[in-house]
Amino acid sequence: MTDDIDRQQRWICSPPGRRASSDPHRAVLAEALREALRRGQLHLAYQPQVAFSSGAIVGVEALLRWHHPVHGEVSPSIFVPIAEEAGLIGPIGDWVLERACAAAAGWQRAGLPPVRMMINVSAWQLRDGRFAQRIGQVLARTGLQPRRLGLELTETALIGDTGDVAAQLARLRRLGVEIALDDFGTGHSSLTCLSRLPLDAVKIDRSLVPSVDSDALPITRAIIAMAHSLGLRVVAEGVETEGQLELLATNRCDVFQGYHFCAPVPAGPMEAMLRAGRRMPVLERRRTACTRTVLLVDDERWVLDRLRQQLPLRFGETIRIEAFDDPHAALARLRGPQVDIVVSDLLMPGVDGITVMNRAKELQPAAVRMMLLGPADLARIIEDERQVDVYRYLTKPWTGEQLLKHFDAALAQADRARAGQVLDETLLDEASRPGAETLELLDLEAAEPGITRVARGPMDEVVLPSQLMTLPGDLWTPEAARDAGPRWRSF
Ligand code: C2E
Ligand code: MG
Ligand code: MG
Numbered sequence: 001m002t003d004d005i006d007r008q009q010r011w012i013c014s015p016p017g018r019r020a021s022s023d024p025h026r027a028v029l030a031e032a033l034r035e036a037l038r039r040g041q042l043h044l045a046y047q048p049q050v051a052f053s054s055g056a057i058v059g060v061e062a063l064l065r066w067h068h069p070v071h072g073e074v075s076p077s078i079f080v081p082i083a084e085e086a087g088l089i090g091p092i093g094d095w096v097l098e099r100a101c102a103a104a105a106g107w108q109r110a111g112l113p114p115v116r117m118m119i120n121v122s123a124w125q126l127r128d129g130r131f132a133q134r135i136g137q138v139l140a141r142t143g144l145q146p147r148r149l150g151l152e153l154t155e156t157a158l159i160g161d162t163g164d165v166a167a168q169l170a171r172l173r174r175l176g177v178e179i180a181l182d183d184f185g186t187g188h189s190s191l192t193c194l195s196r197l198p199l200d201a202v203k204i205d206r207s208l209v210p211s212v213d214s215d216a217l218p219i220t221r222a223i224i225a226m227a228h229s230l231g232l233r234v235v236a237e238g239v240e241t242e243g244q245l246e247l248l249a250t251n252r253c254d255v256f257q258g259y260h261f262c263a264p265v266p267a268g269p270m271e272a273m274l275r276a277g278r279r280m281p282v283l284e285r286r287r288t289a290c291t292r293t294v295l296l297v298d299d300e301r302w303v304l305d306r307l308r309q310q311l312p313l314r315f316g317e318t319i320r321i322e323a324f325d326d327p328h329a330a331l332a333r334l335r336g337p338q339v340d341i342v343v344s345d346l347l348m349p350g351v352d353g354i355t356v357m358n359r360a361k362e363l364q365p366a367a368v369r370m371m372l373l374g375p376a377d378l379a380r381i382i383e384d385e386r387q388v389d390v391y392r393y394l395t396k397p398w399t400g401e402q403l404l405k406h407f408d409a410a411l412a413q414a415d416r417a418r419a420g421q422v423l424d425e426t427l428l429d430e431a432s433r434p435g436a437e438t439l440e441l442l443d444l445e446a447a448e449p450g451i452t453r454v455a456r457g458p459m460d461e462v463v464l465p466s467q468l469m470t471l472p473g474d475l476w477t478p479e480a481a482r483d484a485g486p487r488w489r490s491f
Helices: 002-013 024-039 076-085 089-109 123-127 131-142 162-175 190-196 217-229 242-250 267-275 281-290 301-318 327-334 353-363 377-383 400-418 425-431 478-483
Strands: 042-051 057-068 072-074 116-121 149-154 178-184 201-204 233-236 292-297 319-324 341-345 368-373 392-395
Touching (some): 042 089, 057 076, 057 267, 076 089, 123 149, 123 162, 162 178, 190 217, 242 281, 292 327, 301 319, 327 341, 353 368, 392 400
Parallel strands (some): 116 149, 149 178, 201 233
Antiparallel strands (some): 042 057
16 A cells, blocks of 8 residues: 555655656556546536626636546646647546536536536647547537537647737637636636637636635736626636636626535536525625626717627626617616716707706716716816716717726726715815806816816716816826816816
């Protein structure tokens, strides 16, 4: 027995990178692996992946397990590289594909909640020019819907001959299979991979999953923002604590997996979990607390379509969008249930954006109001006799990142409004004191050439700094506005 343990230690401690043929221990392990494949000693464990937006299981990662009759469990981090060197990863990879797709197809037939089966694929498998074709055959054979399959590839699989790899990936995506980049943040070519290859998701490596006292948070946050700006979903792996979960949720990570929800389990318990509809209760509660209604009003349908496309990518189920190309219908809706954000175009036939904003202020006083402006529209607002009080102006055309930044701020503001808080309460108190000054026209020429008068009206109904913060260059901060003289309130 001691001998066996010694032998396992030696197997496991053999330096990686030495070829199986030149290392007797690795060669022995490779032979044992070949035998294991023949004797059915390999099996799969499954680990659920959970959506932050709902707390529900949306994916399952298949993880290879080898139970050696003498040496017990051997880690895939040890034996997968050996299988690659020994030319065994082809047949092992095929076995994993068949087995995992068959399991997922069984869940699909049983009518369990739809999940995507994520399978790890080695660089060696991708180098086979018929890989995509083989995936198509497995899907056809098992009856698994392509959108219920995803492949996890590491950066090493994607560097090198990217032309060929990109073509394979494109073929797979045409089938409807999702591609995720695994262990992101540990390799060297991350940025190139992200922008050049047809990917759907990025998995942040466990080493970059932040905890409250770690230095990883800025990096994780940057990865999430970058992935989102490229339209990719972000999955965090190795989440072990509530604190990590909270940090990732706050930073808008999309999906997580890790011991905090569930360690990898055999097929039976995995199926039972799906059948029972197991969820992460904290996230479910967060969702109920967080679903906010966003009303979009614009007579141009393409604007609505674009917003409807861009916003859910970032905010998922935490927002519910109601879009109106008829401003009259939007006004009728404002009389209905709570709205958290109202975004309206300025120029529309019949009813204009100022009217929509003013009605929104009256009917949904807690809603955060934002106005969409064309390049010349600010001047129109300045010329207009009516008062208008909005949180931010969004100028067209916008970039995805700008838009999301403003919505991030607006949603935070909406949450504060929901919680009954108001930003800068001291200033508000001052401004709403009886006899508070009335602001006629604020001359901003000195602060920002080109923009003269921006708003008019009683002081406590004008929101200047926050509007101005969105003007080109984000020149204005509350401090700058305070320095500019008149008192203001922000909401
Ligand atoms: P991976 O694809 O990044 O898989 C995630 C690893 O993290 C798994 O290790 C999983 O068991 C582990 N893990 C999950 N949650 C936690 C957590 O909360 N804390 C910690 N500390 N670990 C967690 P595992 O199963 O040992 O797999 C290691 C690696 O082996 C995988 O990393 C993958 O690269 C490779 N691998 C596994 N199965 C296959 C396969 O079927 N084919 C190929 N080519 N590679 C595989
Ligand atoms: Mg993986
Ligand atoms: Mg990984």
